[in-house]
Amino acid sequence: MPRPELLFPLFSELTKLPGIGPKGAQAMAGLGVERPRDLLFTLPHGVIDRRLKRSVMEVQAPAVATVEVRILSHDAPARKGRPYRVLVEDGSTRFPLVFFHARTPWLERHLPVGERRIVSGRVELFDGHPQMAHPDHILTRAEAGTLPAHEPVYPLAAGLTAKAMRKAAEAALDLAPDLEEWIDPHLLASKGWPSWRDALLLAHHPEAAAELGRDAPARARLAYDELLAHQLTLAIARQRERRRGGRSSKGDGHLRGKVLAALPFAPTGAQTRAAAEIAADMAAETRMSRLLQGDVGAGKTLVAMLALLQAVEAGGQGAMMAPTEILARQHLAGLAPLAEAAGVTMELLTGRDTGQARAAKLARIASGEAGIVVGTHALFQADVAFSDLRLAVIDEQHRFGVAQRQELAQKGMATDVLVMTATPIPRSLALAQYGDLDVSVLDEKPPGRKPxxxxxxxxxxxxxxxxxxxxxxxxxxxxxxxxxxxxxxxxxxxxxxxxxxxxxxxxxxxxxxxxxxxxxxxxxxxxxxxxxxxxxxxxxxxxxxxxxxxxxxxxxxxxxxxxxxxxxxxxxxxxxxxxxxxxxxxxxxxxxxxxxxxxxxxxxxxxxxEDGFRLAEEDMAMRGIGDVIGRAQSGLPRFRVADLEHQAGLMTLAQREARAALETEFAPLTDRGRALTVLLWLMQRDEALRLLDVG
CATH class of the missing domain: 3.40.50.300 (P-loop containing nucleotide triphosphate hydrolases)
Known part of the structure; x- marks a missing residue:
């Protein structure tokens, strides 16, 4: 599926933009800007009011003011290192323009005595009197029209001036085409969002601080576009995984019944609910991809064991993979009494197993004698063969890559996958990172756990x-x-x-x-x-x-x-x-x-x-998303406009819309299907486009 021609200019070299040479392009790489498209989503973080005032006395210093002045005199410094002062008067007061390391001929040429000029810059008080050091703009009356009433302030990197950044952003905006609308029309109307191109123009030309906020309609729309493309990518991956077909692993409940009867306590409502969701997924003909998220001590082990036993009841095997040997041995210790109650043989396989002992274990796994296998990365080594692996449980998923998750799943035929994490994840992060999975949450503590x-x-x-x-x-x-x-x-x-x-x-x-x-x-x-x-x-x-x-x-x-x-x-x-x-x-x-x-x-x-979910939300609010994710969860996408810390609601909406669009109207042949495909190209979601191509 080739990139649409109307997007070609946005993916051209930066050096094709006026005023940007190789050095400028290199400087922009410091902001992660490599194409004109990246400039469109690099939004201003501030706005300067450059509207003409009668006098600097009308602003409360320190503040930027734009005034028309008459030049009264030049006061060149007697000693090197002292400031050069140009005395001017506006509509109601006199004040100096101050220059350090000034070049006298340049100043005399641009600020001739007796002439009028428009100056714009930061006004500060010195000994109670206003002064303007190094004005940002010095213009003749004829040039006054070139000064925007509101000047956007962009992020900068080494070697990049504010003026060059503004000029480049304007040039990129000129390349932005009108695109067919990809947002559902009812949602667009209810939110009061502008079209994509209008949103860009509004976001790059703010007229007040309120327009810089993440809830401003233009910015909210652009953030939603990013989140929609991300969720659409995850939804396509999820749909493709399901279309690959699954196998029903229903089970008759006799092994699970034995374990539940042997428990000294009743499972919590959350455990019962999560176990039922997993059981329904496993019984379906589609492949399960589910995340089981539980706080410390919420009882994930029991829920995982019930799922593993369902795989055994259905005539197959279950495997649980942990990131370290200590954890694998601990899972074995936790599951062993339950396996014993059910009469199911368990096996532990780690990197420490060698020689004849390892060969014997591999034989028991290959024959199906071992109904449940617990282990580390050793589980997906080439010589490990299962008789019929129906369920793969991955503990502490963020320690494993997606590829490793798939490697273990490929040890069976249409294997169901259950991913577990004991790290409470704020909802927006869970959606961003695991949006292709269905989520079960254990949010209750088992009875008898003392505070x-x-x-x-x-x-x-x-x-x-x-x-x-x-x-x-x-x-x-x-x-x-x-x-x-x-x-x-x-x-x-x-x-x-x-x-x-x-x-x-x-x-x-x-x-x-x-x-x-x-x-x-x-x-x-x-x-x-x-x-x-x-x-x-x-x-x-x-x-x-x-x-x-x-x-x-x-x-x-x-x-x-x-x-x-x-x-x-x-x-x-x-x-x-x-x-x-x-x-x-x-x-x-x-x-x-x-x-x-x-x-x-x-x-x-x-x-x-002691509520881990509340602490996770607070942690993200205090430290910011980058620190919370850390290296462990670096698979999280980076967004240019969207703010995961504060726009979880938009992420939820994007997931719902993406899944609905995929199920009802996402065919590249329909108008909206075409528009959504353009969105995926625009947001560089090549992996989703590849899956659509082969799907």
Whole structure:
């Protein structure tokens, strides 16, 4: 499907625009601008009122003013380095134009004594009197028409002037064609949005600060266009995946019934609802692609196990892939009692399996004797063959690429895929990142989970904390002690952790304190974790390697040192390591005074709520989307206009519209289908266009 000709000018070289040479194009690359199309979506972030005023006294300094003046005199500096002053008068006052490092002939030529000029620039007060340093514009009356009443202010990069950026943006706007409307006409009317080209013209020529806001009709429309193209891409991928056909894995419920009967508690409403959604997906003839999102301790393991058992009931196998060996072994430990209750054979496969032991495991997997297989990346190695893999469960999806997810799914025929994450994701992020998946959310805690008491204390009370810890371990309790991220280098973090471990060993007894960190050999780390899990080690000092997934029900104390240096999501994950057993649990956040306002806000929120979804939204509001995503979730799209932090509503709307358009009227032959195809080309959604071509 070739790019429509009417878009060719927008995808031409930047150097074809007037005034932009190779150096200018290189400078624009610093803004991520490589084509005229990119300039269209690089919107002004400010606007300067250049309307003519009678006098500089009409503005409240510091502010920009445009006034007509008569030049009275030039005062060249007697000494080098002093400012050059040109005295002028407007309609009601006299004031100086100030120039540093000035060239006298240039000033005398552009500001001749006795003549009138229009000057526009920033007015500031000096000793209570107005002055204008280095006016932005000096114009004759004949040139006054070239000054816009409202001048847009664009982002700049090194080597790029404001004037060059404005000129380039105007040239790009001249290339923007009138395009057929791709937004549903009822939605367009109800929102009061302008057409695409009018939206561009309005957004690039704001006349007031209100027009720079994300809710201004022109900007909201352009943001929606980006989100619609993104959701359309995800919807096409989702539809294509479903069209590849699935297999019904209905099951008769006899294995699930055994597990539910053996549980010492009733599942929560959220678990029952999520399990039913997954069961319906698996029973359908289309392929399942679902995200199971649950807060710390919300009970994802049970829901995943019910799905795995449904695959076995249907005559096939289920596999669960975890990002680390510790997590894989923990999943095995959590699932084993349930598998035993159902009478299903489980197998663990990791990179550590070698030789005859590995060959025996592979044989049990290939024959179907192993109904459920838990493992790491080792699961999708070439020599791993399943008898009939019907369900692939991927834990902590953001640690795996989409390609890896598909590799595991390809081990079976039309395999259903369930993706799990224990990191609560704000709704807008979930839609942006997992919009091709259907989403089930576990937003209730299982019965019997006691609330965790969270306390905040300065580090200068460390001795009290250690004394309290000594009493607690004397009563048979266990504790985590998490050391801070001192520096970006693991070596310095490690030194701090080792020093803290030695200090605690001296106070509590050497045999009572263990240490784990990211640089330890796997076997050594696993051995320390195993001693802690078995209850043989009362205190575990750790760097943040214990953040995700470690489950030791007897551990009821979590001390986080320099909690002020951690983000909200990380603090919440760490706190979730306790509160898993019968004992009342405590999380102690130690901070270094004085606290910054944002650190104080984070610690206050931690004390106020255990709701991971609320904390995730607050985290995004406080830190911005980039920091929240971090490297772990770098698959998130980058938008030029849309603001995921504040436009979740638009994203939801875009998903609904995209899915509806695809199901009802998206055929490239219809008017709207053609228009939506142009939108995909405009937004460089080549992958969606490729799928349409082959689909």
């Amino acid at each position: 965790i008491r969270t306390a905040v204390m300065p580090t200068d009370r460390l001795d009290e904390v250690v004394a309290h810890l000594a009493r607690a371990i004397g009563e048979g309790r266990q504790a985590y002690w998490v050391c801070p991220l001192v520096e970006e280098t693991e070596t310095i973090d490690l030194t701090a952790a080792e020093a803290r471990a030695r200090q605690l060993q001296a106070a509590l007894g050497a045999e009572k304190v263990g240490l784990v960190h990211g640089q330890m050999p796997h076997a050594e780390k696993d051995a320390v974790m195993a001693r802690f899990a078995a209850g043989d080690l009362p205190v575990l000092v750790a760097t943040t390697v214990i953040e995700v997934g470690v489950d030791v029900p007897n551990a009821s104390i979590m001390v986080i040192e320099r909690a002020d240096s951690f983000g909200l999501a990380q603090l919440h994950q760490l706190r979730g390591r306790v509160g898993r057993g019968a004992a009342a649990s405590t999380c102690l956040l130690l901070y270094q005074a004085p606290l910054t306002p944002s650190a104080e806000r984070r610690l206050t929120l931690m004390r106020e709520t």
